[in-house]
Amino acid sequence: MSFNINRRDWLKKSVLATAGLSAATAFIQRAEASPAIRRELQMSLSPDFQLEKAFVGINPPAVMKARLGANENPWGPSEKVKQALISAISESNRYGRQGRADLIKLIAEKEGVPENYILLGAGSSELLTASMVAYGMKGKIICGDPCYISGNEEKIPLEKVPLTKEYQYDLDAIAGRLNGSQSLVYITNPNNPTGAILPADTLTAFINKVSDKVPVLVDEAYIDYAKNPKTDCMVASINAGKNVLILRTMSKLYAFAGLRVGYAIAKPEILKAIAPYCSGGFDISVPSFAAAIAAIKDTDFQKLTLANTAASKQYTYDFLTKAGYPYIPSSANFLLFPVKMKGSDLMSKLMAEGVMVRKWEFDRQHWCRVSIGTMDEMKIFAEAFSKIAS
Ligand SMILES: Cc1ncc(COP(=O)(O)O)c(C=O)c1O
Incomplete structure (x- = not known):
C-alpha cells in the first residue's frame, strides 16, 4: 500500500519536474531573446526580490530593529x-x-x-x-x-x-x-x-x-x-x-x-x-x-568586517547552543539552523519584534537563516527569538 502511494507520489513528482523543466526551458529561450525577460530573471535572482517574495502577507513593523534577511554588511560603506x-x-x-x-x-x-x-x-x-x-x-x-x-x-x-x-x-x-x-x-x-x-x-x-x-x-x-x-x-x-x-x-x-x-x-x-x-x-x-x-x-575595513563578523557569529553560536538549537557551522556572514515552528510563523513573529530573517524548508524541516549583523543586532535577534520560541 505504502509502496503504491510512494510510487504514485514519485510519478507525480517526476511528471511535475519534467513539466517544470520544459516551462523553464521555454522561459530561458524567451530570456535569451529579450532583455526585458532577462531583467525579470535577474529580479528573481536578486536578494531584494527574494525577500519581497518571502514576506508576502507579513506586515513590516513600524521600526526595523535588526535587518538580518539579506546577508548585507552592517559596518559599511567604509x-x-x-x-x-x-x-x-x-x-x-x-x-x-x-x-x-x-x-x-x-x-x-x-x-x-x-x-x-x-x-x-x-x-x-x-x-x-x-x-x-x-x-x-x-x-x-x-x-x-x-x-x-x-x-x-x-x-x-x-x-x-x-x-x-x-x-x-x-x-x-x-x-x-x-x-x-x-x-x-x-x-x-x-x-x-x-x-x-x-x-x-x-x-x-x-x-x-x-x-x-x-x-x-x-x-x-x-x-x-x-x-x-x-x-x-x-x-x-x-x-x-x-x-x-x-x-x-x-x-x-x-x-x-x-x-x-x-x-x-x-x-x-x-x-x-x-x-x-x-x-x-x-x-x-x-x-x-x-x-x-x-x-x-581598504584592507583595514575588510579586516574590521571580518573581525566583527567573527565576534557576532560566535555570540550567535553560543546563544543557539545555550537555547538548544544545533546549527550548521558557517563560513559565511549568515548561519542556518532548524527551528521547531513553521518558517512562515517564525518570520512573521520575528518581524513583529522588528527582526528580519529568512526561512527555508528542506530535509523535512523548517530552518531559519539569520545574517550576521552587529553585536547589538544579534542581541536583539537572540532576545526576540527567545521570546517567540519559548
Ligand atoms: C550566493 C549568492 N550569489 C549571488 C548573489 C547576488 O549578489 P549581488 O547581485 O548583490 O552582487 C548573492 C546575494 O546575496 C548570493 O548570496
Whole structure:
C-alpha cells in the first residue's frame, strides 16, 4: 500500500519536474531573446526580490530593529569608500571608461589573472543571470538542493541534487548524474543558505574530473569569509586552464549591496559566452567605479568586517547552543539552523519584534537563516527569538 502511494507520489513528482523543466526551458529561450525577460530573471535572482517574495502577507513593523534577511554588511560603506564616492561626484558628467579600465586592472592584479579574464557586472546577479541564460539554452543546469538558485526552477532548467547528510554539496552524486543533458554545474561555495564550504582539494578534484565534459560555475559570493580565501577559491583551476567560471560580488565583505559591483573570472572563451547577456560593466556608474577601487584597497575595513563578523557569529553560536538549537557551522556572514515552528510563523513573529530573517524548508524541516549583523543586532535577534520560541 505504502509502496503504491510512494510510487504514485514519485510519478507525480517526476511528471511535475519534467513539466517544470520544459516551462523553464521555454522561459530561458524567451530570456535569451529579450532583455526585458532577462531583467525579470535577474529580479528573481536578486536578494531584494527574494525577500519581497518571502514576506508576502507579513506586515513590516513600524521600526526595523535588526535587518538580518539579506546577508548585507552592517559596518559599511567604509569612510574611504564614502570619500571616494564624494570625490567622484564631480567627474560624473564623464563616461566611465577610465574607471572601468582601472577597476579591471586592480581586480586582475588582486586575483592573479590576466585582465581579459575579468568581466564586470552591476552586482553578481547580473552575471549570474547572463550565465543562466547562456548555459540554460544549451541544457540543464545541475546544482545542489538547496543552493542559491534552487528556488528558481520555474525560470531556469535546473536539475537539483540533494545535499549530503552533513548538508554539504554532494559532488559524487552530481558527477554520477552527468550524462550529456547538462550544460553547466552550478556550485555556491560557501553555500547559501547553509554557509558550508567545500574543502578546496575536494572541489579541485571534482573540477579536474568533470570540467572537460561540463563547465563548472563556482559562485563565490561569500568566499571572503572563508578561513583562507586565497586558497579556498578556485582561481588556481582557472589558471590551470580548466572550464571554470567564478562569480564574485562586492555586496558582502565590501558592503556594496546598494552600490552594485560584481565580477566574473574565467578564460576569455567562457566570458565570451556570457558577455552578450550582460552590460559588461556599463551599468556601473563613475562613483561606483571609484568606490570599488577604494574598497579593494581598504584592507583595514575588510579586516574590521571580518573581525566583527567573527565576534557576532560566535555570540550567535553560543546563544543557539545555550537555547538548544544545533546549527550548521558557517563560513559565511549568515548561519542556518532548524527551528521547531513553521518558517512562515517564525518570520512573521520575528518581524513583529522588528527582526528580519529568512526561512527555508528542506530535509523535512523548517530552518531559519539569520545574517550576521552587529553585536547589538544579534542581541536583539537572540532576545526576540527567545521570546517567540519559548
Ligand atoms: C550566493 C549568492 N550569489 C549571488 C548573489 C547576488 O549578489 P549581488 O547581485 O548583490 O552582487 C548573492 C546575494 O546575496 C548570493 O548570496
